Amino acid sequence: AQKITQTQPGMFVQEKEAVTLDCTYDTSDQSYGLFWYKQPSSGEMIFLIYQGSYDEQNATEGRYSLNFQKARKSANLVISASQLGDSAMYFCAMRGIIQGAQKLVFGQGTRLTINP
Amino acid sequence: DTGVSQDPRHKITKRGQNVTFRCDPISEHNRLYWYRQTLGQGPEFLTYFQNEAQLEKSRLLSDRFSAERPKGSFSTLEIQRTEQGDSAMYLCASSLRRGEKLFFGSGTQLSVL
Numbered sequence: 001a002q003k004i005t006q007t008q009p010g011m012f013v014q015e016k017e018a019v020t021l022d023c024t025y026d027t028s029d030q031s032y033g034l035f036w037y038k039q040p041s042s043g044e045m046i047f048l049i050y051q052g053s054y055d056e057q058n059a060t061e062g063r064y065s066l067n068f069q070k071a072r073k074s075a076n077l078v079i080s081a082s083q084l085g086d087s088a089m090y091f092c093a094m095r096g097i098i099q100g101a102q103k104l105v106f107g108q109g110t111r112l113t114i115n116p
Numbered sequence: 117d118t119g120v121s122q123d124p125r126h127k128i129t130k131r132g133q134n135v136t137f138r139c140d141p142i143s144e145h146n147r148l149y150w151y152r153q154t155l156g157q158g159p160e161f162l163t164y165f166q167n168e169a170q171l172e173k174s175r176l177l178s179d180r181f182s183a184e185r186p187k188g189s190f191s192t193l194e195i196q197r198t199e200q201g202d203s204a205m206y207l208c209a210s211s212l213r214r215g216e217k218l219f220f221g222s223g224t225q226l227s228v229l
Contacts, residue, residue: 047218050217102164102171
């Protein structure tokens with residue numbers, strides 16, 4: 001079984017600061033993928049970034065980067081130069097690439113609030 | 117690419133009534149997923165279709181729930197004899213290939229009174 005743990009229910013950050021959202025995972029799969037999604041108040045889940053378990057380099061997408069530490073089973077999201085529009089719920093998720101490849105398993109999320 | 121669309125956006129119903137939600141995935145996507153999200157929680161997987169075949173169902177999908185994708189395009193999720201515990205956001209997602217990221221719709225918010 002796969003499990004995602006996000007230990008920060010809420011984070012408050014000043015605009016333009018960097019923020020790290022924590023995510024740890026548990027799986028018995030050798031191959032898996034890790035995802036981060038953003039959910040604004042409108043409800044839609046917006047894909048941010050993906051990291052494969054065999055990727056040697058940390059994924060980056062614009063202001064988003066994923067700090068992947070495989071031995072520690074962590075996949076933290078780093079947002080640089082935060083903006084007011086970054087205020088939202090953020091979910092970490094994983095998916096087995098071989099087994100259980102049909103569904104994403106999500107964590108409980110972190111509510112990020114950017115203060116002006 | 118018009119994205120994943122869901123209808124209705126909001127549904128209020130009385131306990132015991134039946135409700136049906138519709139999802140239109142991105143047109144070329146053959147994989148379609150339903151998730152349920154309760155307040156303060158992450159989305160939970162309900163079921164998965166590849167084309168018209170329903171290939172996986174969660175234990176969360178009780179016998180009051182049924183999902184169809186008759187022509188491999190749009191999908192419907194029906195809840196019979198609704199209960200207050202069914203109140204949640206029902207999210208639909210689609211993807212093109214195995215293992216790829218999912219594209220989500222804005223969801224249908226169900227309130228059972």
